[in-house]
Amino acid sequence: MSKKEHMLSLAGLLARHVSLFRCPVCGMAMNLANERSLSCTSGHLFDLSRDGYVHLMPNAKPGKYDKELFAARKLINGSGYFNGLLEELFAVIAEHFGPEPAAPLSVLDAGCGEGSHLSALQAHLESRLHRDVIAVGADLSKPGVRTAAKGNPRALWCVADLARSPFQDESFDVITNILSPSNYGEFRRLLANGGMLAKVVPGPEYLRELRQFLYGRQARRDKDPERTAALFAEHFPDMEERRVRYETLLDPRHLEAMLRMTPLSWHAPEEQVRRLLAQSSFRMTFDFYILWGKHFIK
Numbered sequence: 001m002s003k004k005e006h007m008l009s010l011a012g013l014l015a016r017h018v019s020l021f022r023c024p025v026c027g028m029a030m031n032l033a034n035e036r037s038l039s040c041t042s043g044h045l046f047d048l049s050r051d052g053y054v055h056l057m058p059n060a061k062p063g064k065y066d067k068e069l070f071a072a073r074k075l076i077n078g079s080g081y082f083n084g085l086l087e088e089l090f091a092v093i094a095e096h097f098g099p100e101p102a103a104p105l106s107v108l109d110a111g112c113g114e115g116s117h118l119s120a121l122q123a124h125l126e127s128r129l130h131r132d133v134i135a136v137g138a139d140l141s142k143p144g145v146r147t148a149a150k151g152n153p154r155a156l157w158c159v160a161d162l163a164r165s166p167f168q169d170e171s172f173d174v175i176t177n178i179l180s181p182s183n184y185g186e187f188r189r190l191l192a193n194g195g196m197l198a199k200v201v202p203g204p205e206y207l208r209e210l211r212q213f214l215y216g217r218q219a220r221r222d223k224d225p226e227r228t229a230a231l232f233a234e235h236f237p238d239m240e241e242r243r244v245r246y247e248t249l250l251d252p253r254h255l256e257a258m259l260r261m262t263p264l265s266w267h268a269p270e271e272q273v274r275r276l277l278a279q280s281s282f283r284m285t286f287d288f289y290i291l292w293g294k295h296f297i298k
């Protein structure tokens, strides 16, 4: 697809679904001003990128995540290592939304990164539920969103801040939030009545072998899953959870990308990194919790 075709395809998608959006500056409704920009009713203007995404973050600063990081993520995410997780996640979502061919399903991936997971979810739900899926991916990172848009012109990709998200109230049937920070207040505002939030957090053994190899320790030091679950349940009291854990053999050609994409390796001793990259194979544990709950508007 040429850049021109990309932008036209985005303008077409936006024309159909512009009612999902609101201005991130003033909160007013948005319109497609022309093939090149979205505009709110008080005149704030947001350009459509020629790569097929829309930039909806006023005063964006360059992020700490660069192009190489998202290239690494795209390679790893596209190599099947997360399939075990995604199959469970997709099953959880599909169980709650039956086939209803007349009604499209709107899905927001909050913190979509380079977009692989949302694109897989869109394809999966469309074939399983026989419904159109309006897929919207939002992330703070421009290089992430740009990579996503190049890979899948059928979804609406936007650079956006979840704290001031550019979407109207009650716009989404499903919000996914995969290994990315949450804003529960916003998620509740954005979910339609009966809509579902599905969040993925790392379990205690996630990438255990990598941690062990690089630092000689196994335990994760960041927020434990119990605390995250408790916070989730404060906002979604009917929360359910499922742990997904599996081991997989990492292709040695993927070791470098895996190292690049996980923050846990960014401060690792150089000698250990060199030793790791010389391994001919490496077994790794993938361990996650899927938390989900529905939102009902009283």
Ligand SMILES: [Zn+2]
Pocket (backbone or CB within 6 Å): 023, 024, 025, 026, 027, 028, 040, 041, 042, 043, 044
């Ligand atoms: Zn505005």
